[in-house]
Amino acid sequence: MPLYVPVPGILAGTPRRLKVWPTKDLDPELFRCETFFGRHKIKISYIPTRTCIKTAGRMSAAGLVISRVNQRMRGLRFDQNGFHPNTDMHKACRTDPAFLCLDSILSQQTFHIHFIPRSMDSPLLVWAITLGLINHLLLHKFEPASANIPFLLLAFEPAALLAFVVGGPFSTARLGCSYAVFLGSLGLSIVAYRLSPLHPLAQYPGPAIGKVTKLWGLWKASHGYKYLYHKELHDRYGPYVRTGEQIREDITRTPLTLKGLPSGPNEISVIDAPAVSQILNSGGLEKGRYYEGGRHSAMLPSIVCMSGEAHTAKRRVWNRAMTSAAIREYEPLVVKRASQLVSRLREQNGIVDLVSWLDLFALDLMGNLAFGGGFEMLRDGKDVDGVGERMRGFMKVSNLSGQLPWIINTLHLLPHVGRTIQEFNDFGQNLAIQRMQNGASDEAGLEKEKPTMEMSAADGIIAVIAASDTAASTLSSLVWFLLSNPKYYRRVQQELDNMFVEGDDIFDVNKYQELYFLSACMSVYFCPILCSSVHLYPETRHCVCTPLCPPTVPDKFTSAKPAETLPEAVVRTNLDSSPRGRASTRPRTRCTAAPTTSSRTPDQFIPDRWFPNAKFERHDTAAFIPFSLGPANCIGQKFAKRELFMVLSALFKSFEMRFADGFDAEAWPLGMQDFFVVTRGPLRVTLTPRKNESCV
Numbered sequence: 140m141p142l143y144v145p146v147p148g149i150l151a152g153t154p155r156r157l158k159v160w161p162t163k164d165l166d167p168e169l170f171r172c173e174t175f176f177g178r179h180k181i182k183i184s185y186i187p188t189r190t191c192i193k194t195a196g197r198m199s200a201a202g203l204v205i206s207r208v209n210q211r212m213r214g215l216r217f218d219q220n221g222f223h224p225n226t227d228m229h230k231a232c233r234t235d236p237a238f239l240c241l242d243s244i245l246s247q248q249t250f251h252i253h254f255i256p257r258s259m260d261s262p263l264l265v266w267a268i269t270l271g272l273i274n275h276l277l278l279h280k281f282e283p284a285s286a287n288i289p290f291l292l293l294a295f296e297p298a299a300l301l302a303f304v305v306g307g308p309f310s311t312a313r314l315g316c317s318y319a320v321f322l323g324s325l326g327l328s329i330v331a332y333r334l335s336p337l338h339p340l341a342q343y344p345g346p347a348i349g350k351v352t353k354l355w356g357l358w359k360a361s362h363g364y365k366y367l368y369h370k371e372l373h374d375r376y377g378p379y380v381r382t383g384e385q386i387r388e389d390i391t392r393t394p395l396t397l398k399g400l401p402s403g404p405n406e407i408s409v410i411d412a413p414a415v416s417q418i419l420n421s422g423g424l425e426k427g428r429y430y431e432g433g434r435h436s437a438m439l440p441s442i443v444c445m446s447g448e449a450h451t452a453k454r455r456v457w458n459r460a461m462t463s464a465a466i467r468e469y470e471p472l473v474v475k476r477a478s479q480l481v482s483r484l485r486e487q488n489g490i491v492d493l494v495s496w497l498d499l500f501a502l503d504l505m506g507n508l509a510f511g512g513g514f515e516m517l518r519d520g521k522d523v524d525g526v527g528e529r530m531r532g533f534m535k536v537s538n539l540s541g542q543l544p545w546i547i548n549t550l551h552l553l554p555h556v557g558r559t560i561q562e563f564n565d566f567g568q569n570l571a572i573q574r575m576q577n578g579a580s581d582e583a584g585l586e587k588e589k590p591t592m593e594m595s596a597a598d599g600i601i602a603v604i605a606a607s608d609t610a611a612s613t614l615s616s617l618v619w620f621l622l623s624n625p626k627y628y629r630r631v632q633q634e635l636d637n638m639f640v641e642g643d644d645i646f647d648v649n650k651y652q653e654l655y656f657l658s659a660c661m662s663v664y665f666c667p668i669l670c671s672s673v674h675l676y677p678e679t680r681h682c683v684c685t686p687l688c689p690p691t692v693p694d695k696f697t698s699a700k701p702a703e704t705l706p707e708a709v710v711r712t713n714l715d716s717s718p719r720g721r722a723s724t725r726p727r728t729r730c731t732a733a734p735t736t737s738s739r740t741p742d743q744f745i746p747d748r749w750f751p752n753a754k755f756e757r758h759d760t761a762a763f764i765p766f767s768l769g770p771a772n773c774i775g776q777k778f779a780k781r782e783l784f785m786v787l788s789a790l791f792k793s794f795e796m797r798f799a800d801g802f803d804a805e806a807w808p809l810g811m812q813d814f815f816v817v818t819r820g821p822l823r824v825t826l827t828p829r830k831n832e833s834c835v
């Protein structure tokens with residue numbers, strides 16, 4: 140009985156077989172066998188390498204003759220011993236089915252015949268393709284919340300297919316091929332669907348790659364310049380762009396709403412002010428899983444990861460800490476740290492890196508507020524414990540994990556990701572423990588239940604992240620902007636000099652409301668990444684849904700459109716998919732508002748546009764939402780504004796500033812990378828103490 144060993148032939152479709160006889164004791168499962176041609180022993184081993192039937196050993200000398208070559212094996216030439224002169228016989232096997240018959244041996248030598256068996260046959264091909272399509276259907280219908288189970292299923296399915304449906308031989312090559320075909324079919328059908336008019340978001344323009352995979356968004360985010368990419372997209376495609384990232388989503392998961400889901404990169408980035416307001420305000424969309432990117436499994440969810448009732452309850456706690464009365468209580472701390480900043484800057488005597496000093500200031504301040512102290516960076520002149528570095532590392536990991544929300548749990552299993560999150564979690568817990576040991580977790584006794592250490596850690600970490608980087612980047616960006624625009628710089632200085640004369644307290648908060656021009660500058664450039672400041676530079680929180688509509692945007696985007704005239708899917712997305720009970724036709728469509736995007740139109744710093752009587756026709760103040768909108772807006776905005784006024788007043792009153800000689804000021808904003816927190820390069824400024832410094 141002949142032994143049939145399949146040779147490579149996925150493409151040709153017709154089964155090829157290498158026919159060897161006489162045969163006995165061959166184990167087709169093993170593909171490694173010994174047999175005898177008469178007295179002559181032959182070892183046949185299957186080696187699943189790439190290409191060909193290889194002759195090895197002294198096959199030629201052994202005198203193996205391949206005869207009775209199938210007639211259909213056109214074009215093959217054999218030498219006198221019956222060997223093809225080109226040992227790569229794979230080509231021949233691919234181009235034509237063949238039966239290579241070994242039927243005689245001329246000497247008594249042992250030799251090996253290595254060949255690749257055919258790894259894919261028609262039934263396997265058909266089944267693997269079908270399985271791929273079925274998997275797409277299921278994933279589409281029941282989009283998994285975690286990738287672990289789908290990964291396991293995907294890993295075992297082709298093997299199970301071979302074992303139970305198609306049958307052996309169970310070789311590595313066959314297994315590999317079934318995986319390739321299975322994944323190819325799954326991948327192709329996903330791509331085809333996402334690009335097809337059948338996709339619920341098909342009406343939205345956007346780059347094909349963004350429609351096909353979130354990995355594109357991840358790639359862009361990994362470089363920290365996604366905010367610029369968003370701007371490009373909106374410049375090109377308009378106010379609604381289908382992208383590959385997610386921010387807010389309807390996480391309703393009732394069977395009803397699972398019907399007709401858009402699957403895959405089902406995100407649209409929106410810069411249309413009315414739509415953005417619908418998304419963010421009450422009744423809009425809940426936060427997406429992006430925010431869980433950095434959540435440690437052993438850690439309580441922080442306010443930023445929460446939604447619904449839990450979020451509302453947590454907000455109440457935070458609100459109590461951010462009332463006007465509470466903020467007044469924090470003022471002495473701000474005064475202390477701002478004064479310390481000024482005196483440390485004076486000691487530097489000349490050129491300083493303002494980014495670094497403002498970071499130290501903001502971290503020290505938030506260390507005081509969140510953990511009752513613990514950092515003394517301004518004193519040391521550096522971040523001795525690497526808190527800022529740790530925070531940025533943590534936020535980078537969180538930000539990138541959050542780009543692929545359905546895979547977050549799996550990503551956390553990666554050593555680097557898991558370690559970074561673990562370390563930052565430990566760091567927060569240690570600070571919280573210290574704070575509790577000092578007996579200071581709810582000094583005011585406002586809470587019914589005394590906060591646990593875990594709660595204090597989760598809240599404290601969020602406070603430091605939410606409040607330090609935002610404030611520091613806003614401050615440094617605004618300084619950069621003013622130094623780049625000397626006429627505005629002079630106006631700010633003039634205003635401060637008029638307001639605070641010798642002997643006045645620069646930290647007299649009652650006077651800040653009359654600092655109109657400084658206020659206007661802050662509006663224009665709130666945080667380079669956050670808002671109006673945002674509108675010229677990256678958005679710290681683009682992922683956080685800072686809706687963006689530029690202070691100056693094309694008329695067609697800023698006209699107050701009634702909701703009914705918004706693109707249908709957006710209205711549906713905003714209203715119908717709310718988890719608050721309405722029927723959902725487009726659940727799990729995700730929306731993000733891309734701040735920098737339109738807010739950079741035009742790229743000009745014009746503080747005057749913020750004066751009440753300013754005549755800037757296309758200036759849509761409703762689009763200016765540096766602190767976001769709705770139930771999850773910035774809880775610390777009053778405090779932040781107070782802090783900014785205090786620090787900016789103190790700085791501009793105390794120093795004459797100019798960019799240091801040789802400093803490339805124009806390039807500075809380009810170094811801003813957005814990883815939810817903003818990485819920025821040194822801002823080298825020459826400081827000269829002013830004569831009328833009596834205020835600080």
Ligand code: HEM
Pocket residue numbers: 442443444454457601602605606607609610613665666669680682683684685765766767770771772773774775776778779
């Ligand atoms: C210039 C300074 C600041 C800016 C521009 C800013 C901006 C924002 C924005 C845009 C959000 C919305 C995030 C989202 O929708 O996911 C936010 C949320 C938040 N901010 Fe701020 N922020 C600043 C300072 C602060 C300060 C000083 C604190 C605390 C003392 C703070 C605490 C928070 C918290 C806790 C949230 C989460 C609120 C929630 O999820 O309910 N922020 N901030």
